[in-house]
Amino acid sequence: MSETIEARGLTKRYGDTVAVDGLTFTVEPGRVTGFLGPNGAGKSTTMRLVLGLDAPSAGDVTVAGQRYADLPRPLQTVGALLDARAVHPGRSAANHLLALAQTVGLGRKRVDEVLGLVGLESVAGRRAGTFSLGMSQRLGIAAALLGDPGVLMFDEPVNGLDPEGIRWIRSLMRDLAAEGRTVLVSSHLMSEMGLTAQHLLVLGRGRLLADMGIDEFLHRHGTESVHVRAGESDRLARVLRRAGAHLDTDGDDLLVERLTATEVGKLAAAEGIALSELTTRRGSLEDVFMTLTGDAVEYGVSA
Amino acid sequence: MNILRSEWTKFASLRSTWLTAAVTILLGVGVGILAASGTAREYGDLSSVERAAWDPTAESLTSIIVGQLAIGVLGVLVITAEYATGSIQPSLLAVPRRGRLLAAKAVVFAAAAVLLGQLIGFTSFLAGQAVFAGQDVPHATLGQPDVLRGVIGGGLYLAALGLLGLGLGTLFRSTAGAIGTLVALTLLVRSLAQALPQAWADWMNTYWPTTAGEKIVTVVPVDGALAPWAGFGVLCGFVAVVGAAGYLVLRGRDA
Numbered sequence: 001m002s003e004t005i006e007a008r009g010l011t012k013r014y015g016d017t018v019a020v021d022g023l024t025f026t027v028e029p030g031r032v033t034g035f036l037g038p039n040g041a042g043k044s045t046t047m048r049l050v051l052g053l054d055a056p057s058a059g060d061v062t063v064a065g066q067r068y069a070d071l072p073r074p075l076q077t078v079g080a081l082l083d084a085r086a087v088h089p090g091r092s093a094a095n096h097l098l099a100l101a102q103t104v105g106l107g108r109k110r111v112d113e114v115l116g117l118v119g120l121e122s123v124a125g126r127r128a129g130t131f132s133l134g135m136s137q138r139l140g141i142a143a144a145l146l147g148d149p150g151v152l153m154f155d156e157p158v159n160g161l162d163p164e165g166i167r168w169i170r171s172l173m174r175d176l177a178a179e180g181r182t183v184l185v186s187s188h189l190m191s192e193m194g195l196t197a198q199h200l201l202v203l204g205r206g207r208l209l210a211d212m213g214i215d216e217f218l219h220r221h222g223t224e225s226v227h228v229r230a231g232e233s234d235r236l237a238r239v240l241r242r243a244g245a246h247l248d249t250d251g252d253d254l255l256v257e258r259l260t261a262t263e264v265g266k267l268a269a270a271e272g273i274a275l276s277e278l279t280t281r282r283g284s285l286e287d288v289f290m291t292l293t294g295d296a297v298e299y300g301v302s303a
Numbered sequence: 304m305n306i307l308r309s310e311w312t313k314f315a316s317l318r319s320t321w322l323t324a325a326v327t328i329l330l331g332v333g334v335g336i337l338a339a340s341g342t343a344r345e346y347g348d349l350s351s352v353e354r355a356a357w358d359p360t361a362e363s364l365t366s367i368i369v370g371q372l373a374i375g376v377l378g379v380l381v382i383t384a385e386y387a388t389g390s391i392q393p394s395l396l397a398v399p400r401r402g403r404l405l406a407a408k409a410v411v412f413a414a415a416a417v418l419l420g421q422l423i424g425f426t427s428f429l430a431g432q433a434v435f436a437g438q439d440v441p442h443a444t445l446g447q448p449d450v451l452r453g454v455i456g457g458g459l460y461l462a463a464l465g466l467l468g469l470g471l472g473t474l475f476r477s478t479a480g481a482i483g484t485l486v487a488l489t490l491l492v493r494s495l496a497q498a499l500p501q502a503w504a505d506w507m508n509t510y511w512p513t514t515a516g517e518k519i520v521t522v523v524p525v526d527g528a529l530a531p532w533a534g535f536g537v538l539c540g541f542v543a544v545v546g547a548a549g550y551l552v553l554r555g556r557d558a
Contacts (some may be wrong), residue, residue: 052399053392054557069399080396086389088317095316096390102309103397143393 003029003077003150003182005050009059012045012206019045021206022059027184029150032177034197034214035186038293042206043186044082047155051080063151075104079144080153084136084160089129093120093139096128101146114142119168133160141172151182158192170196190289204293221292226256226264229277236273243267255281306398306407313394314381314411323380324419327373331423331461332430335366339431343438358523359443360453363431367457367520370423371464371513374416375485378468381412383478391558401553409469409546416465420458428454449522449531456519456531460538463516464489467542473549489513512541 005027012020020042027033037043048054050061052068060067064077071077087096097111115121118138123131128139137160144152154173158166173196177183187193193200193214200217202210210217230236233252240247240256243263248255256264261280268275314320342362349357382405385391398404428445435442443450467488471481493514496507508514509527516538519531529537 048557051396053395071399074399075397078396082392083389086392088313088384088388088390090317090319091313091390092316095312096393099309099312099316100393100397102312103305105305 003064005061005063005151005153005182005184007046007050007059007061010046010049010056010061011058012042012049012054013057018206020049020056023203023206023208024059025201025208025211027182027201028199029182030177030180031198032173032183032185032196033199033201034193035184035201035203036190036193036197036289037186037188037203037209039188041188041203041293043188043203044155045206046203047080047082047153047184047186050153051078051082053082073104073147075100075147075149077147077149078151078153079147079149080155081137081140081144081157082153082155084133084140087128087136087139090127092125093128093131093142094124096139097142097146100143104147106146110146114145117145118142134162134165137161137165137169141169149181151184152176153184155186156188157185158187202289202292209292224257224260225281226259226261227277227279227281228254228256228261228264228268228275230254230268230273230275232273235271236268239267239271239273240264252276306403307411309397310407310411314415317384319380319384320377323373323377324415327370327377327419328423328426330373331366331370332426334369335363335423335427336430336434338365339363339427339434340438343435343440346438346440356523356525357441358521359432359435359441360428360450360522361520363428363435363443364424364453364457364520366423366427367460367517370420370461371489372486374419374461374465375468375471375489376482378412378416378465378470379472379478379481379485381408381469382472383476383481386476387478395558402550405473405546405550405553409466412469413462413466416462417458420461420465421455422458423461424454424456424458427457443522447522452531453520453522456535459535460516460519463535463538463542464513467545470542470545470549473553474545476552510537512538 007023007025010020010023011018023046035043045054049056050063050068063071068074068078094111094115097114098108101107101111112121115124118141120135120138120142123135128136131139137157141157157169161169173183173185185196197214200210200212200214201208228236229252231252233249233254237247237249237254240259243259245259246257261278265275265278339362346357385394394404395401432442445451445454468481468485471484475481475484493511496504496511499507505527509529515529515534518525518528518534521531528534
């Protein structure tokens with residue numbers, strides 16, 4: 001069975017405000033799909049609609065072919081982490097997970113397994129209210145993994161984590177996708193997506209701005225430049241300009257657009273100019289993201 | 304069955320559950336005994352008409368007036384604590400069919416509330432009768448006609464009030480709103496009713512759900528009141544209506 005998430009014309013209105021505006025997309029298994037957009041773009045609302053917490057104003061969305069509320073064993077189909085703090089602070093981590101596990105007939109054994117997976121076994125008996133944000137984040141991930149589901153959704157999972165925790169989450173998500181699962185991860189940080197996602201859904205003001213592989217996304221929206229450094233930088237600059245390059249110079253450093261690193265290297269070699277550095281610079285993901293969503297930021301600062 | 308087990312884990316794994324239960328027992332039984340010894344002292348001053356209406360079973364079960372608020376709060380918290388802490392969200396992800404979630408909560412809590420109610424009912428009755436006997440005031444035994452019904456009924460009344468709390472909590476989603484309404488329904492409206500024109504006050508004294516429901520503990524019939532089970536039926540009907548309204552809100556509104 002293909003465990004995809006499919007939205008068709010998904011819309012959510014609050015009064016006059018349109019939070020999610022006619023989204024149509026499919027999240028495929030076997031890769032990490034990044035759900036990207038500035039704060040307030042409608043990412044969390046979309047996730048709540050997928051999970052049946054909120055009802056759409058129009059359109060519909062299915063997981064593994066069914067509405068979430070119709071799934072016979074929801075936790076064994078979809079695991080989700082929306083808000084790590086959404087735990088009763090007076091309940092121990094183990095009992096919180098046990099109550100969830102029992103809804104699909106799982107018991108203490110599976111609870112202990114997932115606590116081990118996220119590295120919380122030593123604090124299983126501690127009340128969740130005493131947890132740091134990072135520990136709560138791990139507890140939320142443990143809850144998502146309880147039913148060993150084929151679809152996983154994480155809303156801003158690296159928030160509040162230390163570098164070690166962030167690295168752990170990134171590799172966890174990639175591993176889950178590599179096992180053939182459908183993984184949807186939201187973030188407002190483009191750089192984060194660049195490190196984990198293979199596919200992107202970009203959202204701005206509730207609308208879908210892009211639905212494509214991350215390489216294609218960069219190719220289409222990004223700028224590529226070449227950083228080159230040479231002792232004879234003036235001569236090199238003349239050669240490159242003649243070849244049609246657009247240049248930015250800063251002392252011996254040249255930033256070259258419209259030529260590839262290979263072309264720059266060949267031209268320099270032909271002219272006998274020694275290079276001390278030659279690197280390709282991809283336009284920063286952040287820049288690309290800002291350009292694309294610039295018009296779609298709800299509370300932007302006007303310059 | 305799975306969902307029931309899950310709800311029991313949630314209910315039993317909180318320290319606040321046991322604390323509130325303990326407070327309910329202490330408050331109910333303690334105040335019940337105090338009230339019993341108070342009325343026993345006044346017995347000597349009663350007229351013969353008032354003595355004819357002396358109902359030792361009901362007099363020993365005033366604990367339910369106090370206990371109803373504590374158990375009602377326990378019922379409210381079963382659901383509002385989930386909204387207050389946000390844990391309603393993982394709960395609904397695990398059990399997206401909201402009617403099932405609410406039904407499981409109601410069944411688990413009803414079982415606990417019936418047990419708690421019986422514990423309070425029987426303890427108050429036995430302690431109260433011992434107080435009456437000690438002061439040479441007519442007292443009742445469980446073997447007398449209708450007395451067992453009165454005592455068990457007292458516990459059932461408490462369980463019904465607990466479920467009323469659960470219904471109000473589901474309806475309001477906020478602890479303060481639900482508890483405020485609970486207090487208004489059980490105590491305030493009743494006091495205010497006495498200020499109404501006589502005909503309205505009489506109607507309220509007969510049919511107001513909690514007033515009618517309380518009659519389940521009476522062994523000596525009260526003038527103008529509904530029969531014990533009829534009165535309790537009115538209360539149960541009211542609890543069912545509030546519960547149904549709560550269900551509609553839970554089903555229809557975004558979580």
